[in-house]
Amino acid sequence: MRSITAALAALLLVSGCNSAATSGGSDRAGGEGAVRGVTEDSVKVGGIVSMTTSTGYSKKDTDLGARARFERANAEGGVGGRKIEYLGAEDDGQDPSKNLAAARKLVQQDKVFAIAPMSSTTFSGADFLQQQKVPTFGWGTLPSFCGPSYIYGFGGCMVPTPGGTISQTWPEGLKKVTGGSEGRSVAILANDSDAGTFAIRTYKQSFASAGYEVTYAEPAVPAGSVPSDWSAYTKEILRSDGGKAPDAVVSVMQTPYNIGLFTAIKRTGYKGVLTDPTDYDPALLAKDATRKALDGVHVLTSFQPFEQDSADMRQFREDIRKAAGKDVPLNMHMMTGYMSADLFLAIAGKAGEDLTVESFQKAANGFSDTGTMVGDRAEPKGQKESFGCGALVRLKDGKYVVSAPFTCYPPIPFK
DSSP states (O other), X not given: OHHHHHTTTTOOOOOOOOTTOOTTOOSOOSSTTOBTTBOSSEEEEEEEEOOOOTTSOOOTHHHHHHXXXXXXXXXXXXXXXXXXXXXXXXXXXXXXXXXXXXXXXXXXXXXXXXXXXXXXXXXXXXXXXXXXXXXXXXXXXXXXXXXXXXXXXXXXXXXXXXXXXEOOHHHHHHHHHHTOSTTOEEEEEEESSHXXXXXXXXXXXXXXXXXOEEEEEEEEEOSSSOOSOOHHHHHHHTTTBTTBOOSEEEEOSOHHHHHHHHHHHHHTTOOSEEEESSXXXXXXXXXXXXXXXXXXXXXXXXXXXXXXXXXXXXXXXXXXXXXXXXXXXXXXXXXXXXXXXXHHHHHHHHXXXXXXXXXXXXXXXXXXXXXXXXXXXXXXXXXXSBOOEEEEEEEETTEEEEEEEEEEOXXXXXX
16 A cells, blocks of 8 residues: 555556457346346445565455445445445456456456455556446545546545646645744655656645745656665755755655655754655554654555544444454555445445446435545545545654644645
């Protein structure tokens, strides 16, 4: 999840057009009157998650999060009088061909009504699922979640596009840390990739619109390997504000880069604010060196922080504990699965007892609710822009603490 969040507004379009799609995607399968994946007493749902990868990175807890939410729904009577038959998640290995194969299997062989969650850095099955009219839910950090009528991001579309909007959660939250933006400056650093270039374009607009002076904004760090010497970058950043250091350094990079950058900046004696959108993970606290490097860093989240006490967060903790059979550390993967399932359940509940793809889409068109762990949700707004909500948490003395409470902010036009 950290690698996804680091390129929050900047991932490239994934390919994977379905050249051999079948049947054109009728919402009824198995004969006249039958609806794919729906019986009188059940609704069949499956997921696609990168459980295993070549690097050892895993999103397996996304499956646990979805299962936890579906289990609670079933304990409360299901949705529209039907229980959720959750098949679990297919492992795409973060491989585009496997992602498409998993989508085909779930639809053509397992006959699922919907896919929740879909969590991978590749979504090559998107075209197929759209053609087959399969409601699909995940974290909208990929372009495929922005536009297609059957694909939903649980926090909305997180990828700014021309004519769309940019969420102001990060700079507005940072104002609470820096005491406002008037007279304050920021430097923004990203990798020298297409993703990094897009991120700089996005956040330069975002922070400037919030009133910060952007003194440095470059996609300068090699994307292929973490530098061993950060002095060239820190030298430019720390004299970018008219020869002095900016009030905040914003990194739009992954954790290994952040560790190197922040360690190097701290060694110069810098006393300003350090912030990134990737390093909210209890696993990072296990290593002393990592914990020390990230101490004091303010991390952006697009959902309620686990440390923020609320009825919904207490319910989330209890649901995860029941599904896991024990207390387990919470992480973003669990939240991804949980909120993907939650949005599906909310729309399906509105569709009622006569559940078809057509009635589901009708319920989605005009759907809205308020006060969820990702803020106020609305469709089809969420297929064009994010819901604009988030928080900042700070790693302090080996623990995360909330530095800017979860809040929703109006977005700005993306140029």
